[in-house]
Amino acid sequence: MFSAVARVFKTPDLRRKILFTLAMVAIYRIGTTVPGPFVNYVNVQQCLDTGTQMAGLYDMVNLFSGGALLQLSIFALGIMPYITASIITQLLRVVIPHFEALHKEGQAGQSKLTQYTRYLTIALAILQATTLATVAKSGTLFGTGNAACENVLSMLNESAATPENAVINMVRIVLMVAAMTAGTAVIMWMAELITERGVGNGMSLLIFTSIAASFPSAFGAIAAGTGGMTTLVIVIAIGLLIMMAVVFVEQSQRRIPVQYAKRMVGRRTYGGNSTYIPIKVNQAGVIPVIFASSLLYLPALVAQFNQPAAGETPPEWVTWVMNNFTTGDHPLYMAVYFLLIIGFTYFYVAIAFNPEEVAENMRKHGGFVPGIRAGRPTAEYLNFVLTRITFPGSLYLGVLALIPLIALSTVNANANFPFGGASILIVVGVGLETVKQIDAQLQQRNYEGLLR
Numbered sequence: 001m002f003s004a005v006a007r008v009f010k011t012p013d014l015r016r017k018i019l020f021t022l023a024m025v026a027i028y029r030i031g032t033t034v035p036g037p038f039v040n041y042v043n044v045q046q047c048l049d050t051g052t053q054m055a056g057l058y059d060m061v062n063l064f065s066g067g068a069l070l071q072l073s074i075f076a077l078g079i080m081p082y083i084t085a086s087i088i089t090q091l092l093r094v095v096i097p098h099f100e101a102l103h104k105e106g107q108a109g110q111s112k113l114t115q116y117t118r119y120l121t122i123a124l125a126i127l128q129a130t131t132l133a134t135v136a137k138s139g140t141l142f143g144t145g146n147a148a149c150e151n152v153l154s155m156l157n158e159s160a161a162t163p164e165n166a167v168i169n170m171v172r173i174v175l176m177v178a179a180m181t182a183g184t185a186v187i188m189w190m191a192e193l194i195t196e197r198g199v200g201n202g203m204s205l206l207i208f209t210s211i212a213a214s215f216p217s218a219f220g221a222i223a224a225g226t227g228g229m230t231t232l233v234i235v236i237a238i239g240l241l242i243m244m245a246v247v248f249v250e251q252s253q254r255r256i257p258v259q260y261a262k263r264m265v266g267r268r269t270y271g272g273n274s275t276y277i278p279i280k281v282n283q284a285g286v287i288p289v290i291f292a293s294s295l296l297y298l299p300a301l302v303a304q305f306n307q308p309a310a311g312e313t314p315p316e317w318v319t320w321v322m323n324n325f326t327t328g329d330h331p332l333y334m335a336v337y338f339l340l341i342i343g344f345t346y347f348y349v350a351i352a353f354n355p356e357e358v359a360e361n362m363r364k365h366g367g368f369v370p371g372i373r374a375g376r377p378t379a380e381y382l383n384f385v386l387t388r389i390t391f392p393g394s395l396y397l398g399v400l401a402l403i404p405l406i407a408l409s410t411v412n413a414n415a416n417f418p419f420g421g422a423s424i425l426i427v428v429g430v431g432l433e434t435v436k437q438i439d440a441q442l443q444q445r446n447y448e449g450l451l452r
Contacts, residue, residue, distance in 0.1 A: 007442060014199075014441050021198035024190050025209050031075040031186070032068035032210075036179050038154045038172045039072045047142040047152065068210075072136060072152065074183040077128055079206050082188050085120035086203075087287065089113060094351055121188055122181060129180035133173050199441075200434040208430040211423045239424075242403065246428045249396055252281045254389050256382070261366040279386060281393045283353060286425040288344035288394070289401050292337055293422070299325045334405055338398040345394035346387075355382035400425065 009015045035041045048070060068075045093099045099116075102109035135141045136153050153172075187206065194202030223232040255276040303321040324330045359379035361367075368374045372381045401422070 008438060011442065014438070017197065017199045017441075018438075021194050021200070021205065024194050024198065024202075025205065028075070028187065028190060028206055028209060029213065031183065032073050032078075032213075033071070034074050036072050036074050036076065036183075037175050039176075040152050040154050043152050044070075044072055069132070070141070072132075074179050075187060076132060076180050077125055077184045078210060079184075079187055079191065079203055081124040081128060081184050082117075082121045082191065082203060083207075083290070084124055085117045087290075088120060089117045091351060118188065122185060125181045125184035126177065129177040129184075130173075132180070133176045137169075137173060200430070200437055204426070204430040205434065207426055208434075211427055214423075242400075242424060243428060246400070246424055247432070249281055249393075250425075250429060250432065253278045254281075254385060255279075256385060257370055258362060258367050259370055261368070277358065277382075279353075279389055281389060282396060283386070283390060283393060284345045284348040284397070285429065286422050287348050288341045288397055289422045289425070291344040291348070292340035292401070295340060296325060296333065296337060334402055337405070338402060341398040341401055342394040345397055346390055349386065349390050353386060355379040355386065358382060397425075 008018065035044070068078055089099070093103055099113065102112050132141075133153075141152065153176075191202030191206055194200070194205055196202075198205075219232060219236075222235055223229055255278055257274065257276050259274050299321045303318045303325075324332050356379045359375060359382060362369075362378060363374045369378055369381060372378050404423075
């Protein structure tokens with residue numbers, strides 16, 4: 001193992017790519033600790049230390065930003081707007097024929113889609129930054145009841161309601177939104193640089209870094225709980241077993257054999273070879289978990305903005321939402337979460353894998369599945385296999401997503417429990433893909449790769 005790592009750093013080109021990637025990751029982590037303009041850093045840290053923030057409402061975005069969201073740093077939004085824009089652009093291919101045409105044009109069309117994704121990222125960043133700044137200004141980002149948590153922004157005293165103070169406060173909010181939006185643009189640029197000049201997918205590696213950065217605090221929260229170090233050891237042991245299971249399922253696939261007929265072009269013979277179509281058990285990846293989490297955050301977000309003034313009784317629907325859809329440890333929340341993940345898994349797989357398109361491409365190149373006629377019968381067979389293999393994959397995603405919610409109520413861990421949900425899927429998936437890329441590049445220059 002150590003000799004393989006030594007070979008990696010002895011290869012000049014590969015060493016340069018890895019060092020460049022590490023430098024970009026280091027800059028990204030530094031940016032997550034730099035507070036945004038007009039942010040009261042002392043009050044924010046005090047609220048984070050006391051743990052008074054609204055659990056569950058911002059956990060997904062805070063997880064993907066490496067904790068920068070609740071610190072109100074310049075990289076507070078993290079890579080989440082870029083992820084959302086990429087997903088929306090991919091989904092719009094089904095609705096907008098122009099997007100589907102660009103997808104089929106090759107490199108030129110992909111470049112235009114990437115440009116559209118960038119524009120949409122900036123628009124989403126402005127929207128999310130405005131929401132975050134408004135919530136922080138209202139004093140409800142970290143909950144209520146603590147004077148420091150209700151004054152995390154350095155705004156002028158609004159009790160002296162003068163037009164000058166109102167304008168100055170508005171300018172400060174605009175500058176804060178501009179700084180966070182610019183931070184998202186910088187993160188997007190860094191992710192593309194890593195993909196182009198570094199190792200692995202830049203966006204995935206930045207998410208991996210953000211999630212890995214939350215592991216120490218999660219372990220500390222578990223160790224500081226009721227069971228202490230004993231609970232921490234048990235959690236780590238269970239986490240290793242979960243990680244092994246995730247690696248096994250993520251590498252599992254159904255291989256559909258494909259045979260290509262021989263073709264004579266002049267004096268040369270083409271085709272006649274055998275290959276296969278790999279259909280993964282978890283074809284949708286982590287996208288259904290993100291969809292379900294985002295959808296379940298909407299009721300809590302709406303209820304938070306409809307909180308009554310001090311001394312007034314909140315409406316019944318607000319109380320019901322806050323009791324059932326806020327912390328995530330309620331049985332109703334878990335059941336709805338599980339069912340949404342199953343539904344979104346089938347929805348996303350139906351969009352990402354088109355059996356008709358695959359069958360048509362096979363027919364054009366003289367390929368067929370043994371025992372299945374080319375064309376529509378092949379598409380129906382692929383759809384048959386895909387539907388049935390997606391079911392265990394959706395159950396796997398649902399169970400994995402419930403692990404941190406169960407840990408929230410059993411071992412007193414926070415909702416960013418490291419061994420479950422989107423975090424473990426991303427950590428394992430990105431780790432496997434990055435190691436495979438390093439191994440492939442190392443095999444181009446040596447007889448032995450990184451893996452054996």
